[in-house]
Amino acid sequence: MKILVAVKRVIDFNVRIRVLPDGSGVETDNVKMSMNPFDEIAVEEAIRLKEAGTASEVIAVSIGPARCQETIRTALAFGCDRGIHVETDQPPEPLAVAKLLAGVVAAEDPGLVILGKQAIDDDCNQTGQMLAALLGWPQGTFASELVIGDGVFDVTREIDGGLETISVNAPAVVTTDLRLNEPRYPSLPGIMKAKRKPIEARTPADYGIDVTPRLETVSVAEPPPRPPGRMLDSAAELVNILREEKGVL
Amino acid sequence: MKSSDGMRPDPSPDGDPWADIRDGVRKLCARFPGSYWQVLDRDRMYPEAFVAALTEAGYLACLIPEKYGGAGLPVAAAVAVLEEIHRSGGNGAACHAQMYMMGALLRHGSEAQKQRYLPDVAAGKLRLQAFGVTEPNAGSDTLGLQTRADRDGDSYVINGQKIWTSRAEHSDLMLLLARTAPADSVAKRTDGLSLFLVDMAEALQAGLTIRPIRTMLNHATTEVFFKDLRIPSTARIGEDGKGFRYILDGMNAERILVAAECIGDARFFIDRAVAYAGERVVFGRPIGQNQGVQFPIARAYAETEAADLMVQRAARRFDSALSCGPESNMAKLLAADASWHAAECCLQTHGGFGFAEEYDIERKFRETRLYQVAPVSTNLILGYIGQHVLGLPRSY
Numbered sequence: 001m002k003i004l005v006a007v008k009r010v011i012d013f014n015v016r017i018r019v020l021p022d023g024s025g026v027e028t029d030n031v032k033m034s035m036n037p038f039d040e041i042a043v044e045e046a047i048r049l050k051e052a053g054t055a056s057e058v059i060a061v062s063i064g065p066a067r068c069q070e071t072i073r074t075a076l077a078f079g080c081d082r083g084i085h086v087e088t089d090q091p092p093e094p095l096a097v098a099k100l101l102a103g104v105v106a107a108e109d110p111g112l113v114i115l116g117k118q119a120i121d122d123d124c125n126q127t128g129q130m131l132a133a134l135l136g137w138p139q140g141t142f143a144s145e146l147v148i149g150d151g152v153f154d155v156t157r158e159i160d161g162g163l164e165t166i167s168v169n170a171p172a173v174v175t176t177d178l179r180l181n182e183p184r185y186p187s188l189p190g191i192m193k194a195k196r197k198p199i200e201a202r203t204p205a206d207y208g209i210d211v212t213p214r215l216e217t218v219s220v221a222e223p224p225p226r227p228p229g230r231m232l233d234s235a236a237e238l239v240n241i242l243r244e245e246k247g248v249l
Numbered sequence: 250m251k252s253s254d255g256m257r258p259d260p261s262p263d264g265d266p267w268a269d270i271r272d273g274v275r276k277l278c279a280r281f282p283g284s285y286w287q288v289l290d291r292d293r294m295y296p297e298a299f300v301a302a303l304t305e306a307g308y309l310a311c312l313i314p315e316k317y318g319g320a321g322l323p324v325a326a327a328v329a330v331l332e333e334i335h336r337s338g339g340n341g342a343a344c345h346a347q348m349y350m351m352g353a354l355l356r357h358g359s360e361a362q363k364q365r366y367l368p369d370v371a372a373g374k375l376r377l378q379a380f381g382v383t384e385p386n387a388g389s390d391t392l393g394l395q396t397r398a399d400r401d402g403d404s405y406v407i408n409g410q411k412i413w414t415s416r417a418e419h420s421d422l423m424l425l426l427a428r429t430a431p432a433d434s435v436a437k438r439t440d441g442l443s444l445f446l447v448d449m450a451e452a453l454q455a456g457l458t459i460r461p462i463r464t465m466l467n468h469a470t471t472e473v474f475f476k477d478l479r480i481p482s483t484a485r486i487g488e489d490g491k492g493f494r495y496i497l498d499g500m501n502a503e504r505i506l507v508a509a510e511c512i513g514d515a516r517f518f519i520d521r522a523v524a525y526a527g528e529r530v531v532f533g534r535p536i537g538q539n540q541g542v543q544f545p546i547a548r549a550y551a552e553t554e555a556a557d558l559m560v561q562r563a564a565r566r567f568d569s570a571l572s573c574g575p576e577s578n579m580a581k582l583l584a585a586d587a588s589w590h591a592a593e594c595c596l597q598t599h600g601g602f603g604f605a606e607e608y609d610i611e612r613k614f615r616e617t618r619l620y621q622v623a624p625v626s627t628n629l630i631l632g633y634i635g636q637h638v639l640g641l642p643r644s645y
Contacts, residue, residue: 034272073269185276188307188320191269 001111001148001170003046003055005080006101007039007062008091009071010121023219035071038116040078041176044183045146046114047079054148055112057081061104064091069199076194077186083199084108088211096204096211098130103207105135110171112153117142117175128175138168142177267329270308274330277306278337283609286339290467290612295419300344303334304373309347312502314355317363318371323568324349324502328509328560335513336520338609340616342468342510346378346416349502350424353444357487357495362446366422379420379449381411381427381473382496388413389629391426392493396475398427398443405429405445405485407456407478413623417459417471423447426492435490444492445484452478466615501577503624505567508560508577511584514617515553518588518595521610522546526598536598545594552590556583575638582630585620592617 011017011026012034018027035043049055060075061084062068072083086100105113118125132139140146140155144163147154156165158177186194204211232238243249265271281299289296303309308330313319320326327348334341351370354362354377369375387393396409407427417423423446430441449457456478459471487495523546526537536542563576592614596603603610621627635641 070268074272077269077273185280185306186269186273187305188270188273188311190307191273192320192322194269 001055002057002059002108003049004101004105004108004110004113005039005042005046005058005060005075006097006113006115006127007043007060007071007075008036008116008119008121009033009062009064009068010036010119013037013120019220019222023221024217025220033067033070035074036116036119036121038118038120038176038178040116040183041178041180042114042116043075043078043080044181045174045176046112047184048181049112049148050079050081059084059108059110061086061101063097063100064088072199073194074186076197076199077191078184079190080197082197084202085199086202086204086207088204090213092204092211093213093215094124094126095130095214096209097127098134099209100204100207100211101127101131102134103209104202105131112148112171113137113173115173115175117177128173132173135171135173137172139173139175140166140168141175143174144177144179146174146180267326270326271329271333273306274308274333275337277302277308278334278339281337281339283338283607286609286612287606291606293463293467295469296340296343299339300419301373303344304347309344309373310371312348313351313367313371317355317367319367323564324505325561325564325568327506328564331506332509332513332516335510336516337513338517338613340467341513342616342619343416343419344378345506345510346380346503347373347376349499349506350377350380352499352502353424353486353495354446356498357444358446362483362486366446370422375421376416376419377422377424377446379414379417379423381414381417381423381425381447383413384410385412385472389626392432392438392442394426394428394442396425396427398425398429398445398480400429400482400489401479403482404479405443405482407445407447407475407480410472410474412472413462413470414459414473415468415470417449417473418461419469421449423449423452423473424486424496426496429489429492439493440490442492443489444486444495445480446486447478447480447484452480455479466612466619468616468619500624501563501567501573504577504581505560505563505573507620507624508556508563508580508584511581511588511617511620512553512557512560514588514613514620515549515556515584515591517613518591518610518617519546519550519553521608522549522591522595522598525602542598545590546598549587549591549594552583552587556580556587559583575634578625578630578633581620581625582627585617585627588617589621 012032015031020027046058050058058080059082060072060080062072063086069085072085076083084104115128128141129139142157143155144158145156151170152167153170153172154165154167155174156163310319311322311326315321331341331345370377384394398405398407425445425447426442428441429443432441435441456476458474461471464470526542527535529536559580563573563580566573566576595610596614599610602608632644636643
């Protein structure tokens, strides 16, 4: 079974985000970029399936500007076999990404597509679901456990109030939640081997997809600054403030 | 506490050939946070788990040629690895010698010796990270060393003492420099010393004693004693009497790599100082708004960037097989000064909190202070530049 993993290049999770002065987006110049952490979990899961002999090949695909190739190289350093880069000027919207991924699926015929449940930059949480719909495949989202059976995948999902386990027929789309696994760090031999693994260069036109944005960003703003805290001397004072000033008691 | 506000230029800009290695090392180091190092420091323990992770991920074998199981990368790659370890708040001194000490074996050992040891060193099965050179009466004056290796048939018999032998308790093999001919009997001053590869496990049964020395930092340093230790003559690397020359090019690599650790330390201190100065509010404004706080950080940053250029230059020359004595020494001098100044300004910026162990700053402060002294002291470097670069009269 081939596994396709989608990896997105996002601002590193450690970076303090700054909104551009004109409110059109966030600062990305000279900002450290990394693989979306949920996608690292997707890569890790796919590689474990390959190491277990369940998967025959793991393909990492990224969609976006030229430097997305670095993100693919990272996936290759973790152990993916090869990469596909669909180059666009800007990272496209989830629907365009899902359409492009559907095109890659048609060309590669994987038995399983694993994606992060969402990207930490726009938090859309849409691509996996849209891709499943476009392919007409079942989906197992927010996976915290994935068990590969005979033509069936058991996906344990994190839902409000507990866990839900569903069985989906292969082929299927799975999106990863935080607790599915703990991704490894790349080894030096892995990094060296990644430099020699192939990355196929593609464009949206190869798949006949129009990536023109359909959404308009009206404004991007910083969260309001948090008002400073107050040190109180006693619980009695706290109760008094909650009752008299805040009116919550 | 944050390690960085992330908005200064990415330290791995476009075109850094080691950006992926830096990233990999950062990810590994993220598993070993300050709390890990704090406990080790308190108990003076060796960072076994960290060294095992680094070994398993292959980073310590980066300089060993591919045919012996390493990655075959240039010194510039090892610079990136060690800098990132130190920038993360960790300490590569526990294992950096595993990277470069094999250089003497690689360049001057026989093919049989290389085949026997290098693959196991690359795999981390053998630790080759103890260097028996310094003696109580021969520190910077290496040629004055007195430990003897007397030829006896197919063996050498070692007698003497070494001090400040780092990691001796955590090494399987020691590179040992000992006198095989009296100083007054050799034609050239630099002759008469020979280099040996000592099997530590065997030697500990046969005349080698290791005594740890507690110091102001967690550095696993020791003194070692040799009493009639018999080693086979096949343990000698290269020719009899030529050992001093064999260790010289290794010293340049060591200086470049220690300089890289200093750059990492300096960047750690600057990251922390900037973050704290930006968020600590006193008298109604962040303390970083005060020039008395801000300017020392800015100066430390400028010094660090300049020193880094020298480190890169020295590494480039080393990797191009050009002479790099002056550059390696200057890199070490400038980088150690940059890290020390950054340490001082970071501690001062943090005020009382800098002295609290949980901030990691006092620990890193003690650790980076070492590099004013080891592996070569600042005055020795100045003497080298004065005499060998500028042609001034020999001062010692």
